[in-house]
Structures are given as C-alpha cells and as structure tokens.
Amino acid sequence: METQSQKYTVAYMLDVVLQKHNLKNDAALCRAIEITPPTISKIRNGVQPLGFMLLVKLHEFTGMSTKEIKTLAGIASE
Known part of the structure; x- marks a missing residue:
C-alpha cells in the first residue's frame, strides 16, 4: 500500500502537469514554461529543489x- 509521502513527490506533480496539459514529456513542459531540460531533470530527480521561480511558472x-502544486509535490505549506 502506498503512503501519502510516497505518492506526493515532485516527480508525481510533474507527471500530473504533463497529463493535465497533454504534454508528451518533460522537454515539452520545458518549452511551455521556458526553462532548460537539465533544470527539470534535476528537479524531477531530487538533485535540485523546486524553487520559487519554477513554482510561479x-x-x-x-x-x-x-x-x-506544493501539495502534489509533497512539500509542506508554511
């Protein structure tokens, strides 16, 4: 059984965004929000945190x- 902390991750949130907007992959999302593919890859893989600017984009x-967005990413609201 999957717990909430296992389900709600940045990768899960990105997958939800891709699905809701019928985007084929992370590269398509990068083009849509004007960020570089390595940035989204680092965020998806937990190398870089989900920053304020990406949150706004x-x-x-x-x-x-x-x-x-923060809830889907498993980030506690402050």
Whole structure:
C-alpha cells in the first residue's frame, strides 16, 4: 500500500502537469514554461529543489494554486 509521502513527490506533480496539459514529456513542459531540460531533470530527480521561480511558472502555466502544486509535490505549506 502506498503512503501519502510516497505518492506526493515532485516527480508525481510533474507527471500530473504533463497529463493535465497533454504534454508528451518533460522537454515539452520545458518549452511551455521556458526553462532548460537539465533544470527539470534535476528537479524531477531530487538533485535540485523546486524553487520559487519554477513554482510561479507552473502556477502561471497550469492555473493551479501554488498550494495545490506544493501539495502534489509533497512539500509542506508554511
């Protein structure tokens, strides 16, 4: 059985964004939000944290609240 902490990760959040916006892969998302593919790869793989600027870009692109994005990413709201 999957726990909430296992399900809600940055990779999960990115997958939700890809699916909701019918994007084929991370490269398509990078083009849509104007960031470099290595950046999204580092974030997806936990090498780099989900920063404020990417959070804002995802909010603007998806229309999702920053709170919803952070929840899907498993990041506790402060």
